[in-house]
Amino acid sequence: MNARDANARLVIAIDGPSGSGKSSVSKEVARRFGLAYLDTGAMYRAVTWWCLETGVDLHDADAVVGAAETVPLELGTDPDEERILVNGEDVRAAIRGDLVTDHVSQVSTTVPAREVLVRMQQDIIRDSGFRIVAEGRDITTVVAPDADVRILLTASEAARLARRGRQLGAAASSNLEAQVVGRDAKDSTVVNFTQAQDGVQLLDSSDLTMEQTVQGVIDLVIRATDSTDHGAGTAPDETGADAPEETRQA
Numbered sequence: 001m002n003a004r005d006a007n008a009r010l011v012i013a014i015d016g017p018s019g020s021g022k023s024s025v026s027k028e029v030a031r032r033f034g035l036a037y038l039d040t041g042a043m044y045r046a047v048t049w050w051c052l053e054t055g056v057d058l059h060d061a062d063a064v065v066g067a068a069e070t071v072p073l074e075l076g077t078d079p080d081e082e083r084i085l086v087n088g089e090d091v092r093a094a095i096r097g098d099l100v101t102d103h104v105s106q107v108s109t110t111v112p113a114r115e116v117l118v119r120m121q122q123d124i125i126r127d128s129g130f131r132i133v134a135e136g137r138d139i140t141t142v143v144a145p146d147a148d149v150r151i152l153l154t155a156s157e158a159a160r161l162a163r164r165g166r167q168l169g170a171a172a173s174s175n176l177e178a179q180v181v182g183r184d185a186k187d188s189t190v191v192n193f194t195q196a197q198d199g200v201q202l203l204d205s206s207d208l209t210m211e212q213t214v215q216g217v218i219d220l221v222i223r224a225t226d227s228t229d230h231g232a233g234t235a236p237d238e239t240g241a242d243a244p245e246e247t248r249q250a
């Protein structure tokens with residue numbers, strides 16, 4: 001398999017804790033390889049929003065599973081155009097708000113609800129023609145353990161808190177540490193996204209810029225998929241990233 005072949009299967013699975021850069025990096029990697037992009041965290045958030053909206057008791061596991069099974073969710077996979085509709089309503093902003101962020105772990109720690117969402121995620125990966133970057137907490141281990149490239153993207157707690165603080169700016173909650181570190185602690189009770197499992201490559205982005213992290217992922221993809229391309233570390237399209245390394249922009 002060659003990552004540059006536009007028809008070849010290429011499933012890239014990326015897991016990691018909150019604020020490690022999964023979404024931003026995955027979207028950019030998807031653009032450069034011409035792949036679809038799946039934000040599985042958005043699915044947990046959308047189900048949480050739907051439960052809150054329809055008065056589902058988040059402590060009632062059966063009701064949460066029912067909501068996961070019936071949520072009228074439309075999720076796009078274009079890395080250039082985020083599309084998340086629930087019951088026809090655009091929920092992109094609402095699902096990132098404090099209310100959903102503070103409650104989402106109640107859905108993500110309901111194991112039978114996870115099973116419903118995992119099946120949906122596997123369907124989306126299949127429907128992409130197996131040409132997709134999927135990111136979350138259990139993609140490398142549960143959703144797509146057979147992915148062509150499996151990466152655990154980490155960053156130190158300090159780096160993740162600083163990034164999330166910068167990202168939210170004035171909108172940052174006084175609860176930021178709980179929203180990042182506390183949420184990871186809750187989610188870690190049902191999935192392991194802190195240690196790389198066998199066959200999963202660890203990429204620590206604590207001291208890397210966004211571009212260096214994107215390039216780090218691209219290098220891992222090329223190494224995993226093209227044995228003749230070791231060390232080339234070049235991206236696959238006409239953006240200039242395909243040029244020899246020394247001619248590319250930093």
Ligand SMILES: Nc1ncnc2c1ncn2[C@@H]1O[C@H](COP(=O)(O)OP(=O)(O)OP(=O)(O)O)[C@@H](O)[C@H]1O
Binds near residue numbers: 017019021166205
């Ligand atoms: N290597 C990096 N260096 C500096 N900033 C980064 C880096 N990677 C990501 N960021 C920034 O950190 C912020 C958080 O990144 P992102 O939302 O992609 O994280 P995430 O892992 O998807 O988080 P979550 O799982 O909570 O959604 C963004 O503003 C992003 O631009």
Ligand SMILES: Nc1ccn([C@H]2C[C@H](O)[C@@H](COP(=O)(O)O)O2)c(=O)n1
Binds near residue numbers: 018044104138139
């Ligand atoms: N595969 C996944 C994706 C996400 N989650 C949980 C973890 C988070 O608390 C929540 C929202 O994710 P985010 O948007 O912050 O990436 O969903 C999960 O358990 N498994």
